[in-house]
Amino acid sequence: MKRIALLGMPNTGKSTLFNRMTGGAARVGNWPGITVELLSGKILLGGDMVEIIDLPGIYDLHGFSDDEQVVRHFLHDNVPDLALVILNASQIERQMSLLLQLKQLNMNIVVLLNMADEAKKFGISIDAAKMSELLDMPIFLLSAKYGTGYPEALKAATKALSYPTPGMAEELRSQLEQDEHIETEMAKVLKDAVQIPARLSDNLTEKLDSVMLHPWFGLPIFFGVMYLLFQGIFLFGQPLQGGIAQGFTWLRETALVPLLSGLPQALQGLLLDGIYNGVGTVAAFVPIIVLFFLFMAIIEDSGYLSRAAFLMDALMAKLGLDGRGFVMLLMGFGCNVPALMGTRVMRSRAMRLLTMLVIPLSLCSARLQVFIFFTAALFSAKAAPIVLFSLYLFSFATAILTALIFKHQFKNTEPFVLELPPYRFPTARQMLLRGWLEVRHFLRRATKFIVAGVVLVWLLTNLPFSATPSSPDTFAGIIGSALHPVFQPVGINEQLTIALIFGFIAKEIVIGALAVIYGLSGDALSGAIGQQLDWVQAYSFMLFTLLYTPCLATIATLQSESKTLKFTLLSLGWSLSLAWLLSFAFYQSARALGY
Numbered sequence: 001m002k003r004i005a006l007l008g009m010p011n012t013g014k015s016t017l018f019n020r021m022t023g024g025a026a027r028v029g030n031w032p033g034i035t036v037e038l039l040s041g042k043i044l045l046g047g048d049m050v051e052i053i054d055l056p057g058i059y060d061l062h063g064f065s066d067d068e069q070v071v072r073h074f075l076h077d078n079v080p081d082l083a084l085v086i087l088n089a090s091q092i093e094r095q096m097s098l099l100l101q102l103k104q105l106n107m108n109i110v111v112l113l114n115m116a117d118e119a120k121k122f123g124i125s126i127d128a129a130k131m132s133e134l135l136d137m138p139i140f141l142l143s144a145k146y147g148t149g150y151p152e153a154l155k156a157a158t159k160a161l162s163y164p165t166p167g168m169a170e171e172l173r174s175q176l177e178q179d180e181h182i183e184t185e186m187a188k189v190l191k192d193a194v195q196i197p198a199r200l201s202d203n204l205t206e207k208l209d210s211v212m213l214h215p216w217f218g219l220p221i222f223f224g225v226m227y228l229l230f231q232g233i234f235l236f237g238q239p240l241q242g243g244i245a246q247g248f249t250w251l252r253e254t255a256l257v258p259l260l261s262g263l264p265q266a267l268q269g270l271l272l273d274g275i276y277n278g279v280g281t282v283a284a285f286v287p288i289i290v291l292f293f294l295f296m297a298i299i300e301d302s303g304y305l306s307r308a309a310f311l312m313d314a315l316m317a318k319l320g321l322d323g324r325g326f327v328m329l330l331m332g333f334g335c336n337v338p339a340l341m342g343t344r345v346m347r348s349r350a351m352r353l354l355t356m357l358v359i360p361l362s363l364c365s366a367r368l369q370v371f372i373f374f375t376a377a378l379f380s381a382k383a384a385p386i387v388l389f390s391l392y393l394f395s396f397a398t399a400i401l402t403a404l405i406f407k408h409q410f411k412n413t414e415p416f417v418l419e420l421p422p423y424r425f426p427t428a429r430q431m432l433l434r435g436w437l438e439v440r441h442f443l444r445r446a447t448k449f450i451v452a453g454v455v456l457v458w459l460l461t462n463l464p465f466s467a468t469p470s471s472p473d474t475f476a477g478i479i480g481s482a483l484h485p486v487f488q489p490v491g492i493n494e495q496l497t498i499a500l501i502f503g504f505i506a507k508e509i510v511i512g513a514l515a516v517i518y519g520l521s522g523d524a525l526s527g528a529i530g531q532q533l534d535w536v537q538a539y540s541f542m543l544f545t546l547l548y549t550p551c552l553a554t555i556a557t558l559q560s561e562s563k564t565l566k567f568t569l570l571s572l573g574w575s576l577s578l579a580w581l582l583s584f585a586f587y588q589s590a591r592a593l594g595y
Contacts, residue, residue: 001042002161003051003078007071007102008086009095010057011421013114017086017144018054019433021154038074046158053080061101075105082108082160084153089119089126089141090422092194096186099135108163109137110156116141116149118422124195131193145427205422212304218311225304226392229295231385237288238376244287245522248280252521266465270458277521278454278512284522285369285511292365294431296334301426305330319400320407325355329399332362333392336554340561354410356562357571358399360550361578363392366507370545373511377526378538387539391546398547398578449552453502453509457516460498470495470517490544490583491537500544506551536595540587547579 006014022041039054055074056067085102087095092113099111113119113126132139138156142149212218256276260268299305308330309323316322324346331339339359343352363371371391375384460476467473472481472494479501480494487497499513515521518528533541549555549572559568 001049001051002081003053004082004084004157004161005074005080006052006054006084006086007098008057009059009088009098012057012086012088012095013144014054014057014086016430017084017112017114017142018052019430020144020147020150021052023433038070045154046161048161050161059098061098075107080107082110082157084157085109085111086114086144087111089113089116090122090124092119092124092126093190096189100185103135103137108160110153110160111135111137111139112142112144112149112153113139114142114144117143117146118424126195127193131189134189134192145424145430208423209307212307213310218307222308222311225299227385227389229292229299230388230392232295233288233291233372234381234385234388237291237372238381240287240291241284241372241376242523245281245284248276248284249522249524252276252280266462269462269469270455273519274454274458274516275451277515277519278457278509279450281515281521281525282369282450282508282512285372288372289365289369292368293334297426297431301424301430303421303423306421315400316403319403320354320410320412321351321358321403322412325351325358325403328355328359329362329396332359332364334365336360336362336364336550337557340554340557343561348412350410351412353562353567354403354406354412356558356567357406357410357574358402360554360558360571360575361395361399361402361547363395363546364507364550366551367545369508370503370510371542373526374529374538374542377530378533378535391542394543394582395546398582402574402578449506450508450512453505454512454516457498457502457509457513461517470519476517486580489588490580491540491587492544492583493532493537496541500548503545504549504552506553507545510545534595536587536590540583540590543586544579544583547582548576550575 006018008014018039018041022043038056041052042049043052044050053074055071058068058071060068061072062068083102085099087099102109111132113128116126119126126141128139128141138160140149140153140156142153144150212221214221252272256272260271263271305327309327311323312326313323316326328339328343336359339362340356343355343359346352346355371388372384375387379387457476460479461470461474463475464473467477471477476498477494480497483497484494487493487500492500495514495517498517499510502513503510514529515525518525520528529538550558555568555572558571559565562568
């Protein structure tokens with residue numbers, strides 16, 4: 001199978017092009033010669049199945065950052081049949097050097113000048129035909145966001161794949177000796193093929209930045225935007241979640257119960273009260289998760305997250321971090337795993353480790369399901385978004401506390417460099433694709449962790465069969481009673497304790513586990529928990545869930561990225577201790593005040 005590698009600097013639209021080419025049908029795999037996982041997808045191109053590999057964005061082919069080493073090792077040990085080099089057309093004078101470095105490697109190359117629409121808006125004129133002639137390689141103007149120029153680029157890639165793949169190990173080894181030619185060639189290409197106005201201006205970006213980056217109002221505006229995001233999730237997501245939950249209840253009562261009535265009672269319980277109730281309760285929250293990622297896609301792809309990093313850099317520097325650490329923390333709101341992997345862009349190992357220590361404290365989408373369920377069950381529609389927003393503030397506060405405590409152990413000296421891209425609005429296709437990827441991610445987890453988790457919870461709450469289901473005599477009751485002295489001071493009862501144990505595998509299991517433990521789903525489950533707990537217990541439970549040990553996938557990523565068991569154990573021990581101490585302080589203080 002032939003292989004195409006996507007190469008380019010960060011923020012050139014490589015991932016957007018990758019998603020357009022593969023339709024999001026990507027997988028993560030290991031490659032010879034490197035120790036990290038890369039995203040790849042297979043497509044049909046010119047009648048042949050071709051594999052597309054999305055390599056990390058790099059500024060320099062022979063730099064010393066982890067990402068630059070990953071790309072260099074990949075090209076050395078996995079020579080691609082074609083390199084698609086993606087450059088930002090609006091920053092062509094800064095990005096040409098990487099292309100000329102790659103040209104020296106004697107690869108099959110097709111160059112895509114992405115964001116051609118933005119370059120035109122800035123008054124930049126690029127003669128792609130003249131540039132192609134000067135560099136002796138195919139060059140196309142493209143907008144990966146809107147698809148302009150995409151068919152022509154695919155035809156060029158198909159044609160280039162028919163050329164033989166050259167060997168390049170020796171060229172790669174000797175490249176450091178050839179750099180003196182790059183500046184001369186770059187100056188000639190830019191002079192003959194590119195026209196750049198004396199001053200690039202974007203009035204909208206400048207006007208927005210005068211407000212969004214205001215030294216006094218910038219941060220309040222950012223937190224206001226995040227608060228409105230949560231309000232929107234509740235406003236649009238709760239009716240959808242309620243409708244899906246009712247649909248699952250209707251399907252159970254009208255179809256599944258009669259259909260399975262002939263089965264043994266224990267098997268009926270496993271299928272209905274175990275698997276169906278557990279998975280169905282979790283699945284009802286999919287619309288809310290999709291909405292969360294749609295809204296986050298708008299904020300992220302608009303360029304606003306880079307502004308947030310800029311605003312937070314002064315504070316983060318006092319914590320031993322920088323603005324990139326804040327961006328990774330925000331990425332962790334979606335999922336901790338890619339946020340941890342994103343720390344590879346940091347050259348300083350100390351900063352990487354400190355950032356990886358705070359990322360698991362960010363409120364990921366799996367935890368979001370738990371919090372939405374509890375806030376809807378115990379708080380009014382008006383108070384619920386405020387409660388959820390407060391948990392995000394706790395997430396930030398604990399990350400700041402962690403950085404302050406450990407910054408002297410992980411000292412950093414790396415300077416902070418950040419690009420502020422122009423403001424953009426993602427297309428409907430980008431947002432829908434993002435939502436679909438999250439749904440597919442959930443379905444994959446549902447077939448693995450969640451189903452296995454709820455089955456195991458059902459067995460613990462029903463075995464031995466001589467005991468009454470969910471009673472203190474079952475295995476779950478025995479475990480809950482044994483751990484009760486640890487969790488009683490923080491207001492967490494035996495049922496919630498069992499759910500927390502399984503949440504260690506994946507936080508999505510927590511709600512499914514509660515559905516199995518209580519033998520209820522949907523509104524009935526919310527009502528039962530609302531009657532059993534008061535708001536102080538619920539909030540203490542949510543605080544503990546926010547901070548205690550992350551899921552197994554996050555732990556595995558911590559180990560693979562840090563490459564040290566000692567650091568992984570430090571992260572787990574700290575998050576578990578912090579969760580108990582904060583929940584204890586809140587619960588005991590609230591009770592002392594008479595709540």
